[in-house]
Amino acid sequence: MGLLEKQNFSPPLAERVRPKNLEEFVGQEHLLAKDKPLRKLLAKKEIHSSIFWGPPGTGKTTLAKIIADITDANFVTFSAVNTTINEVKKAIKLAERDLKYHKKRTVIFIDEIHHFNKIQQDALLPYVEKGKIILIGATTENPSFEIIPPLLSRLKVYVLKPLTIDEIKRILKRAVTHPNGLKDYNLEISEEVLDYIANISNGDARTALNILELATLSKEKDENGKIKITIEDISSLLERKVLVFDKKGEEFYNLISALIKSIRGSAPDASLYWLARMLEAGCDPLYIARRLVILASEDIGNADPMALVIANAAKDACDFVGMPECALALAQACIYLSLAPKSNSVYLAYENAKKDALNTYNEPVPLHLRNPVTKFMEKIGYGKDYKYPHNYPEGKIEQDYLPPKLKGKKYYFPTDRGYEGKYYKK
CATH class of the missing domain: 1.20.272.10 (Zinc Finger, Delta Prime; domain 3)
Structure with missing residues (x-):
């Protein structure tokens, strides 16, 4: 079976190497470092309804799934682009039943939640307000403009940042050696090529992985059984001039x-x-x-x-x-x-x-420039003879400041x- 034939039976690379826990997750240290509030909440298996706001490929869906796993919650995912509110309500009814009879919470993840209109967002409000579900909405748009205020006020907004060059490279290297990734393809790829892919991906891990996968599938193995990826290969695939x-x-x-x-x-x-x-x-x-x-x-x-x-x-x-x-x-x-x-x-x-x-x-700072915060400071000369500029014409007065x-x-x-x-x- 050829490489392209093999790929036809597999999900995309980004899906195959999707992180399953926080140890595998790359990026968003401002949220997930051990001393950060979100990480502390997860350590207690606590979570609240939230909005993940950030550019594509920064881990919004992956993080939501990891959160559901950590908090022992069901995970139901929808895309607001092609989902009706009735479909979401059916999932909510099941979530209410699980909570009532099995004490098991449900994370309902709605990707591109900004595509839901006001009426659709209104319909979510009572379930979020009563804690029947944990709603996590993902959006690339400013939630202040796209999420109705009553719903937004009940959601914690977490801002996800574009991944750095080094973070993208870590993700690419993991994909190259991952058993479900590209390990079987015996790739030979230099730091320079990884740098190039990471740079042109603009902080988007999914884009970077798609580029790497496409480059891999478009090449044949050499006489040593290896697939060598070059910058020219990437450039040719993307019809991008190499500069x-x-x-x-x-x-x-x-x-x-x-x-x-x-x-x-x-x-x-x-x-x-x-x-x-x-x-x-x-x-x-x-x-x-x-x-x-x-x-x-x-x-x-x-x-x-x-x-x-x-x-x-x-x-x-x-x-x-x-x-x-x-x-x-x-x-x-x-x-x-x-x-x-x-x-x-x-x-x-x-x-x-x-x-x-x-x-x-x-x-030492001259006494007249020091602030006499206490009576004792005033007694020993702090602020003495200081001339307040606003008390003088044009708001300035000659005095020594050095x-x-x-x-x-x-x-x-x-x-x-x-x-x-x-x-x-x-």
């Missing part, structure tokens, strides 16, 4: 350097080109976003304070929507930062202040450009 680089190699740093220098040099077209080179090669968009946030303060600063806002908004967009859509947010940020007036005054100011801080770390050793020291020297030139030079 790959080693994320720890020189070319990676050359590209990010070119991007940053283009923005610093006020060259929007060049910045867009280098941005596209990096994203299309599979660079993590969050890495680029973090560099843009740094650049906004380091190379623009108060010449245009909105630069930091725009860069941070682009970073949030990468978190929220992922690739490929977040490429537009990054492009918008690159254009804005390129066209913004430039100043490194903030960077130089902090570097000089840091140098003095390290050399004078034992200097330690005596640094009296008169200046760190911030604004430029004549942009907002700095207009306001800070006064």
